[in-house]
Amino acid sequence: MSAFEGRTALVTGATAGIGRAVAVQLADRGAEVVVHGRDPERGAQVVQEIAERGGRARFVAADLTDAADVARLAAAAGEVDILVNNAGVYAFIGTPETSAADFDRHFAINTRAPFLLVGALAPAMAERGHGVIVNVTSTAATAVAPVGTAYGASKAAMELLTRSWATEFGAAGVRVNGVSPGPVRTDGTRQIMGEHVDLLGRTNIRGRVGEPDEIADVVLFLADDRSSYINGTVILANGGERSALPA
Template identity: 50%
Template sequence: MRLAGKTALVTGATSNIGRAIAVALAGQGAHVVVAGRNKERGDEVLAEIRAAGGRADFVAVDLDGTKETANELAGAATRLLGGRIDVLVNNAGAIDGTPTAETDEETFDRVYAVNVKSPYFLTAAIAPAMAAAGGGTIINLGSWVARLGIPIGAVYAASKGALETLTRAWSAEFGPSGVRVNAISPGVVHTDQDHPATAMMAGTPYGRIGAPSAIADAAVFLASDEAAFIHGTVLDVDGGRIGVAVIAS
């Protein structure tokens, strides 16, 4: 139980990576608040966690980028978790693959609202309380497309690049007060191992789509005391997508 006695808030926790992270943190002893838009799916996550003997609660929220919504979520989660949040996972994300010339202003604003503004204001609400309580951990979810250019989804890539930059800025801002801030940059990950997107992992050492559990394992590590010396780092959990090119012989 690497997280026994800890509390955690995971956004976008009702599917795929977020769900896997919430289940994994609870499996290591954390009391987890599962935050997401869909109560039915949230209840499914709670059932999975509780069936394994873990503790979890659900908060329905549509992270719209406003400070008001972020503050409401922070307050609700803090109350459910007994007055403190030890681990914040900024996972909720809006994905858009539209080419630049076809991206309308509404889409641009929505992607940035979910992927940048919401984590920003959640961190603003929670990090100072973590510091006042003696410390905590913040984990942001970046993306491989933030650093390896592809010809679609520029606004999504830019938003994830912004979040990875914020990871370093927040580490400098909050680290001296005991709040560790890091990010995970996943490769192509999906619960369906036959998903067509697996083609985007061609030419990597892993060679196929990744499982959400791989990202969850990394989150458990970064949330634990084993990662005490890791600050301001973007951990690539991507099957070698960013760093390695496999050349066919």
């Protein structure tokens, strides 16, 4: 249970949903966690929960739409051994309804912020000869849909970056992988679906939505030395895709 003892992890978007589950599990297994989010009150709640479970954590607020604030987050995090790029924003609207500001916000948070964090933190990992980066993408990166195109494009870019960074930093001991969740029961999905969240589960073979801890389990496996031979891979965690029946 102390697989990450002596390591520092930065988890973005760690005040709710998948990010919170990842932060708590990393701390449970010995990591000192830098909890990122926008809301200091929610950040304090996560830090308190981790402390009550015997772990160590601190909160750093940052606006990921602001490149300078992303740089400040990287500096405040310090020497990071594990970077989990989890924070994301999504709006399931059509292309005509997506303004330039909406498009830019998706890419600023979902793509540019991870890009800047990797640029700031991965070189030091490479100098030390070890480090892990896990990017939380989405099945929207590969599954076409009539809505949410800006979100899907931003996550598709993250999957390409995942493979590119694995090539760029892998020889220096830094592993980069991704997790692509299907529908997961989070505050974000509740805001979109309301009481109909469980309907999303009908789209997969398991017939249910995922839980944040189930995605966090995959993230932790990729961060752990047990996955030391995995690099440049995006793991699907979507309950299994349904095949179309022949007409």
